Amino acid sequence: MIKLNDRISFDLFGNTAGISLVGASGMGKTTLLTYILLVASKIGAQILIIDVKRADLASLSEVLKNGEKVVAATADEACRLLRVSNNNLNRRFEKHHSSFGKNWKDYHLRPVIIVCDETSALMAEAGKNKAELIRLLRQIVLRGRQGGMFTILGSQRLEANVVDRSLTLQLGTRIVMGHADNDTYRMAYPTLGDMKLLPFVSNKPGHGLILSDSLTVDNQTLISETPQPFIAPNMAQVDVPYVLNELQKRADLGKFIDEPYWEY
Template sequence: MNNSIQLDKDKWYEFSTKQVGVIIQAPTGQGKTRFLSYLILSAAKLGADIYFIDGKRADLFSLRFAFPENERDEHVASTPSQTCRLLRHLSEIMNSRYEEYFSTESSTTGENYSFYKLRPIFIFFDEVIATMAEDKKIGKEIESYLIQIMLKGRQAGIFAILSSQRFSAEVLSTTIRENAGMRVALGRMSKDSYRMVFGDFYDELPAAEKGIGKGYIYLDGLGWSTPRAFQTPILDTQKINVKSVLKRYLEQGAYKFGK
């Protein structure tokens, strides 16, 4: 099973080993949606089951039609209460996998979901801050589930990719940022915005071209001392029907893993 997604000629998102969890920040019109579409199709092509949360009921929410009608409510959320229910469901899947495969007498030490041929699960959560700020009480519960998944998801095969126009420490715990092994900032942003994504690395950012699909990336586990210049893969959404391609990949993944 392939456990990585190519980002450019020499960078890979190695989700099952080094870069657990992702945060992506980009102002409007700076290529976030196209990059997310690339990651979504890449993960689905590997056989992953895909879940979407879209606080603005926009691009990701429209992808609900890639699922059979009886699976849409389970796989796609937009309101805070729907988001909470979806993340609770995935947390239950994660915990049940630990109980069934990693905590028994016959468990093999050090192995992960690939060893047990479990289908990987990816959660794409766009406009995180908007969703959590809409209902602060539910937002705290959403945050608690995200922290659990970021901290415990890798071995069980559950991965979260969080994106927003701007992250905020007032709404989203820095614990989530600090446990994101892949961090991306696209387009031109303020000093505070860069600092929110990269933390202490902000003061050491190298020169990089800024623009649509261009900015910085940090990948954990590679010995990098600073983020690096980055240009996202180009996905021409005018030529590629993301919805229909995703539907085909999801069907192939379900067949491959028997669900």
């Protein structure tokens, strides 16, 4: 469970293929992404990062195990990372398919999180790689929930000309940070209908709205079409590289089965 505050949390590994996270520059997208990665690292998840801005998340290559392989800072590197990830997912399905209805948890597979910090920047830089990037993302998003591979797409806007809507609609947790225009809200929350029903959110870093198919509010599972307001944890005093390194050391990877076919 990703605990956003004392009242609101969501299951990163619930009935969702991942997260779409949008908001204007400076509204705290990368900070929230970092927090989610730290929580996931605590339970031993494999972290994969795409950050073509070559900013904070890209710098974690110095901390993550096999950092040069699991962090991509260019479109070419992102293609390679997604290509390998898709191949790994294929091998998982080939190896673990003996029982109808089972998923990655039943086989004790290690969960994988793929984070793209600025998807629109990635696609703008992609050039000839754009078609392959979208094809690989689609395959991973559509099959990842069952195979234990979850995608987080961050961007100032996730418009259809950046990533196909049929793909982003598969991401069952949708977060908008700070204030946004109505088009952004409609893309994030297409079932809401009347934008006047949106709760008020301060246009300050860390403030946002979340809608998820695995949302818990006040310890109760909430099934609603109305996003919930939240304030993300304050990470200002957290030494992220140090904490991430310690979490990796302490994570109990022995609870996951060995996957010798895995590439990273």
